[in-house]
Amino acid sequence: MPHEKENQGNCFHASNSDVSRDGDSLFMTGEAQAIAVTDLHKRFGPLEVLKGVSLTASQGDVIAIIGGSGSGKSTLLRCINMLELPSAGSVSIHGETIAMKKDGRGGLMPSNRKQVERLRAQLGMVFQSFNLWQHMTILQNVIEAPVHVLGRPKDEAIATAETLLRRVGLYEKRDAYPAFLSGGQQQRAAIARALAIQPLVMLFDEPTSALDPELVGEVLSVIRDIASEKRTMILVTHEMKFAREVSNHIVFLSQGKIEEQGSPDQIFGDPRSERLKRFISSIH
Amino acid sequence: MTIPPPDETTHAMAFTPEDLPTAASFFQPHRILLMIIFAGIVLSAAWFMRWDWLPQYLPKLGWGIVVTLAMLFSTAFLGFLFAVPLGLVQVTGPWPLKLLASGFCTVIRGTPLLLQLWLLYYGLGSLFPQFPEIRNSFLWPYLRESWPYGVAALTISFAAYEGEVMRGAFAGVPAGELEAGRAFGMSRWTVFRHIWLPRAIHRALPTLNGETVLQLKSTPLVATITVIDVYAVISKVRQDTYLTYEPLLLLALIYMCLTGILVILFRKLENRIPTRGA
Numbered sequence: 001m002p003h004e005k006e007n008q009g010n011c012f013h014a015s016n017s018d019v020s021r022d023g024d025s026l027f028m029t030g031e032a033q034a035i036a037v038t039d040l041h042k043r044f045g046p047l048e049v050l051k052g053v054s055l056t057a058s059q060g061d062v063i064a065i066i067g068g069s070g071s072g073k074s075t076l077l078r079c080i081n082m083l084e085l086p087s088a089g090s091v092s093i094h095g096e097t098i099a100m101k102k103d104g105r106g107g108l109m110p111s112n113r114k115q116v117e118r119l120r121a122q123l124g125m126v127f128q129s130f131n132l133w134q135h136m137t138i139l140q141n142v143i144e145a146p147v148h149v150l151g152r153p154k155d156e157a158i159a160t161a162e163t164l165l166r167r168v169g170l171y172e173k174r175d176a177y178p179a180f181l182s183g184g185q186q187q188r189a190a191i192a193r194a195l196a197i198q199p200l201v202m203l204f205d206e207p208t209s210a211l212d213p214e215l216v217g218e219v220l221s222v223i224r225d226i227a228s229e230k231r232t233m234i235l236v237t238h239e240m241k242f243a244r245e246v247s248n249h250i251v252f253l254s255q256g257k258i259e260e261q262g263s264p265d266q267i268f269g270d271p272r273s274e275r276l277k278r279f280i281s282s283i284h
Numbered sequence: 285m286t287i288p289p290p291d292e293t294t295h296a297m298a299f300t301p302e303d304l305p306t307a308a309s310f311f312q313p314h315r316i317l318l319m320i321i322f323a324g325i326v327l328s329a330a331w332f333m334r335w336d337w338l339p340q341y342l343p344k345l346g347w348g349i350v351v352t353l354a355m356l357f358s359t360a361f362l363g364f365l366f367a368v369p370l371g372l373v374q375v376t377g378p379w380p381l382k383l384l385a386s387g388f389c390t391v392i393r394g395t396p397l398l399l400q401l402w403l404l405y406y407g408l409g410s411l412f413p414q415f416p417e418i419r420n421s422f423l424w425p426y427l428r429e430s431w432p433y434g435v436a437a438l439t440i441s442f443a444a445y446e447g448e449v450m451r452g453a454f455a456g457v458p459a460g461e462l463e464a465g466r467a468f469g470m471s472r473w474t475v476f477r478h479i480w481l482p483r484a485i486h487r488a489l490p491t492l493n494g495e496t497v498l499q500l501k502s503t504p505l506v507a508t509i510t511v512i513d514v515y516a517v518i519s520k521v522r523q524d525t526y527l528t529y530e531p532l533l534l535l536a537l538i539y540m541c542l543t544g545i546l547v548i549l550f551r552k553l554e555n556r557i558p559t560r561g562a
Contacts, residue, residue: 081467113471121469135483135557136444145468148478197468244298 034059034232035080035200040089042075042256043107049075051256052089060230061136064243067253068279073236074128076253077205078232079197081123082116082215085109094118094200098230121149124194128206130186132178136166138165138189139174142196144255157196162194172259184215188222195226204235239284252276333530341521348514349538355503355513360496363442368481371450372445382541385447388455392444398505401437405509409433434506442499446488449495454480486557492548497543514538 028217032269035057042050049072057063065073078084081090082098087107091098098119100110132141142161146152154162159175165171168188169182178186187207194202208216209224220242227233241251244264251261254275262266271277303480308440309315370389373381392400412418426432457480485492504515514535521531 083463083467117469117471119469120467123467125464125467127460127464127467129460131458131460132459133461133464133479135479135486144478146471148474179559193468198306265560 003120025162031093033057034061036092036095037076037080038090038092039086040076040091041074042072042079042084043087045283047116048255050079050086052257053253053258055251055258055279057232057234059232060228061249062233062235062247063249063251064247065236065251065253066236066238066240066243066279067259068257072256073253075206077203077234077236081120081125084109090202117149121197122144122200124197124199126187126190126194126202126203126204126207126208130178130183130190130210132186132190134178134195137175137177138170138181138192141178141189142193142199145193145197161192161196164195165189167225168192168217182215183211184218187211188214191219191222191226201232201234204233205240206236209238238266240280254279288445297449319446324330326380329533333533334525334527335530337521337525337527337530338534344517344520345514345538349514350513351511352500352503352513353542355431355434355438355511356496359438359442359501362435362439363499364446364492366425366439366443367446367450368446371454371484374447374451375454376428389444392440393448395438398439398508400441401434401505401509404437416457421531430507431511432511433518434509434511436501438502438506441502442495445490445495449488449491451482451494452483456487457483486554489554491530493547495553496550497546497560500542500546 022257033056034056037053037055039058040050040053040055041048053072053076055076065076067073075084079095085091085103085108086100089174090100096115097121099111099115100108103109118142132138133144136144137163142164143154143157146157146160147154148152162171162174165174168183168191170189172194173181173185173189177253178189181189189209204223208219211219216239217252223233223235224242226245235247244267247264249261250264250267252267252273252275254261260271260273260276267276271280300528348488349489373385374389377385409427409430418424418427461479461483462475465479470478503513507516507519510516518531518535522528527532
């Protein structure tokens with residue numbers, strides 16, 4: 001379906017397939033870039049939350065997005081799977097650019113809903129408030145997308161789900177309803193649900209912000225476990241120590257722009273910009 | 285650091301296993317006293333009142349109950365089918381549909397059911413025979429009867445009340461759960477079918493229970509357009525025997541039993557998905 005891709009992504013994909021992974025982000029090779037966000041803008045009415053953000057994640061990258069509240073980090077994450085529609089800019093997933101058209105109100109909207117649905121099914125999203133489906137048991141939550149979106153056979157999905165639930169320590173709770181679980185258990189179930197679609201990239205939107213302090217550890221250790229298997233992840237978080245520990249790249253967002261980015265040691269050990277210095281000192 | 289409020293459909297009347305009476309709980313002094321009083325009332329009613337007419341009317345009563353239940357279930361089922369789109373368009377529909385749906389609900393809920401029934405039966409029903417096309421159509425054998433008008437009026441009424449209930453239920457499903465559905469690549473239809481609708485129905489079940497019980501007690505109105513339901517049978521008994529209390533007490537007992545069965549059935553449905561009481 002060539003019309004689904006924007007021309008730019010398409011021709012570079014064809015002619016530059018041998019460009020090295022850390023080449024210029026303009027010359028996307030497609031295969032290497034799990035996620036590529038280019039010059040993303042997002043306006044809510046008069047308020048411009050994102051003012052031109054570009055970000056690429058290669059296979060195996062664990063990228064942590066940090067920043068103060070209102071810096072636009074959750075919005076950026078939600079624009080990647082089009083839960084929030086960007087006002088301008090483009091998003092590519094695995095080299096395939098999401099086709100957008102003008103919505104007539106100064107913003108953009110996907111021109112092909114089927115494409116968005118297909119690409120979303122490659123992104124495992126974990127929400128701040130878990131968002132488990134309350135009318136389904138934990139197991140039903142985990143097999144829902146594999147069975148009804150990806151069309152996998154049910155018994156196969158159940159087997160995968162049970163393995164995942166064992167991994168996050170919730171096998172015994174598989175027949176319980178979400179309301180009967182603690183916040184930490186619900187979030188671990190939500191992580192299993194996201195992993196069940198075997199996503200290309202995991203997106204975490206402040207996964208521990210809604211948890212009581214004593215429940216944060218169990219969720220972080222599950223995420224750490226996933227990060228250790230070289231799965232591509234983009235993580236919006238307030239847990240700085242954790243971000244420094246699991247990620248290989250940190251993006252500091254401030255007032256809708258990337259103020260600074262680099263390796264964890266560089267960001268936390270040798271911050272350059274005034275804002276990042278202030279941010280780091282404010283959280284210690 | 286706050287935990288978002290747990291979202292469950294909780295309601296004061298939810299049964300939990302602890303609420304169910306155990307055998308021992310029946311033998312408490314106040315309960316024994318109440319049971320003795322109740323038994324006394326039943327016995328004296330049986331002893332002092334006239335029930336000799338009962339065997340003769342039993343077959344008719346049985347058929348009347350069948351008609352009442354048929355009226356109830358068909359109209360509740362059909363009404364609910366209409367209520368789902370009525371509720372849905374009021375939450376997400378384009379404004380003309382929204383206006384139409386809320387207008388429909390307002391008009392129907394704002395007028396007496398008896399009036400609607402009579403407008404359909406005596407109004408519309410008397411217009412139909414003037415059109416030869418209708419008289420010659422395959423529908424005519426049904427339109428000549430009275431029960432289709434009863435079904436139509438009760439269905440419309442139930443749809444309007446349930447439309448409002450479903451509007452609230454659809455609106456009350458947490459946006460995050462729908463968003464999670466979309467985030468995993470579900471189409472709008474899949475989100476609706478697998479998340480939005482079942483969640484909304486589950487939220488609405490306690491209200492649906494109450495509305496269905498009310499609907500049961502609206503069914504006697506069809507007796508006014510010559511449908512022979514259980515109420516009409518009892519009226520016939522009163523005309524034939526000149527008795528007042530006995531048939532009416534029996535009628536009350538019948539409706540109470542039917543209500544009890546309905547409530548228990550709905551509780552079973554509600555408890556299929558346990559909710560944590562708050």
